[in-house]
């Protein structure tokens with residue numbers, strides 16, 4: 480399903496059976512357009528991010544805390560500027576914006592940042 | 597212990613206060629509606645003592661987002677050692693636990709809920725690939741539990757009448773990473789009967805007295821005000837839910853009230869209006885059969901197949917669950 484800025488991930492098969500209903504939302508927000516980039520949603524990467532083998536950055540817990548507090552990280556990744564999936568150990572946290580040459584900026588949702596302030 | 601009950605010589609007195617006088621050290625009065633339930637609640641004294649304790653916090657683990665092992669090692673890294681319960685995937689956090697302040701919550705690994713809130717889903721037992729309707733779904737505890745039981749397959753239509761509460765439903769469906777759910781906005785009693793479902797859940801709006809606790813002066817805490825005509829709404833909802841079932845389909849009617857007028861009376865109403873059959877099921881925690889009489893009123897004899905859950909027996913919110921089959 481595509482709305483103006485967000486692409487939703489829906490289950491193939493029975494979703495058509497909701498046709499004609501007053502639908503508020505269908506499926507999981509998957510990616511949204513953010514400026515010149517496509518930004519994978521936090522909820523999508525938390526669910527499916529463990530399957531990714533490109534554009535992933537593995538961080539130590541203290542780096543995650545730093546991002547949660549709004550700080551940026553100096554890091555050199557073998558990728559172009561754009562969104563990357565942030566993992567720590569076996570947890571996929573969300574996404575961050577990588578900008579060449581070597582800056583990683585936090586892009587966690589507000590609710591998550593506030594919870595760990 | 598003395599029970600002041602309408603319909604006897606104490607009528608004038610009880611009509612005013614509907615109270616139970618407990619002859620204990622503090623000679624306590626238990627306010628209505630709870631006092632009325634003395635007629636059927638087993639171990640009344642234990643029930644009243646339990647009402648003065650705070651309820652423990654439980655949570656469900658979300659196996660869609662991570663394996664059990666990952667969830668537990670994440671909880672462990674936060675110093676949380678949950679206690680297992682008799683209900684699959686449900687754990688006790690403790691009396692003062694703050695589930696929402698954990699990393700596990702924000703990663704969508706856990707859903708804080710009452711232990712008894714899992715029972716309607718266990719009774720309904722939706723299967724992978726099915727088409728399921730949750731008529732009163734917000735904030736989504738049971739809808740997200742069903743998505744998990746169904747392996748995020750098939751389709752769940754999660755409906756609620758209140759837009760404000762739909763926000764919480766949308767956010768929980770997202771947080772738990774669910775893809776099979778479509779959120780709709782109807783008054784349940786007017787949900788269009790243009791399609792039929794394999795299973796329907798009516799977790800009805802209710803007076804919520806299964807959640808009640810007593811405060812310092814034995815006043816009722818968490819009392820909801822301004823709830824009128826609940827049985828009328830509940831009867832309309834259960835009837836529409838039945839009409840939305842395919843022949844051979846199963847539905848569950850549940851509430852978190854112990855009030856027979858919102859429970860067995862609503863189920864009896866459906867059985868009078870439609871050819872539904874109550875089904876027996878075996879809950880994983882302590883339960884009592886449904887009632888066939890209350891305050892001199894009789895209910896459908898098969899209401900014994902309904903299941904009642906009392907707070908002091910299960911150390912969680914009081915609940916009522918009826919499982920109903922639509923014959924082919």
Ligand SMILES: C[S@@+](CC[C@H](N)C(=O)[O-])C[C@H]1O[C@@H](n2cnc3c(N)ncnc32)[C@H](O)[C@@H]1O
Pocket residue numbers: 713731732733734735736737738739755756757758761782783784785799800801802829
């Ligand atoms: C007990 S709560 C449901 C809890 C939910 N099933 C869960 O597990 O998180 C009852 C819900 O019914 C909704 N409701 C009240 N009247 C309704 C109606 N006529 N049709 C549909 N939903 C209604 C309320 O907004 C409320 O969200």
